[in-house]
Amino acid sequence: MRATEIAVLSCLNKKSIQEMEEQLNYGKTLFEGLKISENCFLSTVSKLEDYLSKNEVKLITYWDEGYPEALKNISDPPVSLFIKGNAEYLSYGLFAVVGTRKMTNYGKQVTEMFTKEISKHFVVVSGMAYGVDSIAHTTCIKEERPTIAVLGCGVDYVYPKSNEALYKKILENGCVVSEYLPWDSPKKYTFVARNRIISGLSQGILVTEAGMESGALITARFGIEQGKDVFAIPGDIFKSTTKGTNELIKNGAYLVSDPSEILEYYGFKEHRKMIELSEDEKVILQVLESSGTQDVENIAITLSKPISELLVLITVMELKGLIYKSEDGSYKRAI
Numbered sequence: 001m002r003a004t005e006i007a008v009l010s011c012l013n014k015k016s017i018q019e020m021e022e023q024l025n026y027g028k029t030l031f032e033g034l035k036i037s038e039n040c041f042l043s044t045v046s047k048l049e050d051y052l053s054k055n056e057v058k059l060i061t062y063w064d065e066g067y068p069e070a071l072k073n074i075s076d077p078p079v080s081l082f083i084k085g086n087a088e089y090l091s092y093g094l095f096a097v098v099g100t101r102k103m104t105n106y107g108k109q110v111t112e113m114f115t116k117e118i119s120k121h122f123v124v125v126s127g128m129a130y131g132v133d134s135i136a137h138t139t140c141i142k143e144e145r146p147t148i149a150v151l152g153c154g155v156d157y158v159y160p161k162s163n164e165a166l167y168k169k170i171l172e173n174g175c176v177v178s179e180y181l182p183w184d185s186p187k188k189y190t191f192v193a194r195n196r197i198i199s200g201l202s203q204g205i206l207v208t209e210a211g212m213e214s215g216a217l218i219t220a221r222f223g224i225e226q227g228k229d230v231f232a233i234p235g236d237i238f239k240s241t242t243k244g245t246n247e248l249i250k251n252g253a254y255l256v257s258d259p260s261e262i263l264e265y266y267g268f269k270e271h272r273k274m275i276e277l278s279e280d281e282k283v284i285l286q287v288l289e290s291s292g293t294q295d296v297e298n299i300a301i302t303l304s305k306p307i308s309e310l311l312v313l314i315t316v317m318e319l320k321g322l323i324y325k326s327e328d329g330s331y332k333r334a335i
Helices: 003-013 017-023 038-054 087-091 105-118 132-142 161-173 188-201 215-225 240-250 259-265 270-274 279-291 296-303 307-319
Strands: 057-061 080-085 094-098 123-126 147-150 174-178 204-207 229-232 323-325 331-333
Touching (some): 003 017, 003 038, 003 057, 003 080, 038 057, 080 087, 080 161, 087 174, 094 105, 094 132, 094 188, 094 215, 105 132, 105 259, 123 132, 123 188, 132 147, 147 161, 147 188, 161 174, 188 215, 204 240, 204 259, 215 229, 215 240, 229 240, 279 296, 279 307, 279 323, 279 331, 296 307, 307 323
Parallel strands (some): 094 123, 123 147, 147 174, 204 229
Antiparallel strands (some): 323 331
């Protein structure tokens, strides 16, 4: 079955990966129990093939090379993805920044501050909605960093319409992604569904400002279910726009008040670049870079040093943030 046929079946019938796999080797019974007729199916496939031939939009399915590995690990991965812009960014380290549409000046300030720093190490993912999402994308663009927007509509349908200029800038600096047919308009349920893709693509999720009814909390819940790291910025307990983030923190999200806390969590420390390394430290880092991980005994053999002397050196390197000890007792490079 061709990618276009898979995409049409999944979009028109809302089939899961498992259900779609049962359809891959279809015969005469393909349309039995489906919500579409054969004529409708063939007509939409033809329309999609014509569209893809005339537009710079990429289609990948769950079974294709290039489908994001992170999405394959969630419970309900999209069967197909339409990508407009530079699809290569989907293979980068991704991090989601989301929040309320009803953003306050506080929300704007913290979103700009955190996104500016996070975008130096990750491609920032958001949903191109009003408020926090738009500020996250806009900040990346100002910093000349790539950004990815996951849409609750087709990649050729700009929503909200007032974000058309932002949409065009995102295409210049990243890409837009959707599981819906390129011309599909948004529905209420599509925004909830797309949130699982935002979290699924990302290593971590930051909620900068959100009320109790914010869709950003849905993204955070998806992230928790998917085993992702969820961070939240605390806010004024008297403001409705921060009740959601405060509640996330109460329920186990990481409280952050500075971007460095997130970056250090993932091993990024700008000051490390300024550290002067001894010759022994350089050798240890080279050993860990080539092997990925080593125990103390093997490092001692490589450096021809007694373990007692090596342990002192390793302790100093841990304090500098150069290496860290994993659960099995071996050491890994942190930069």
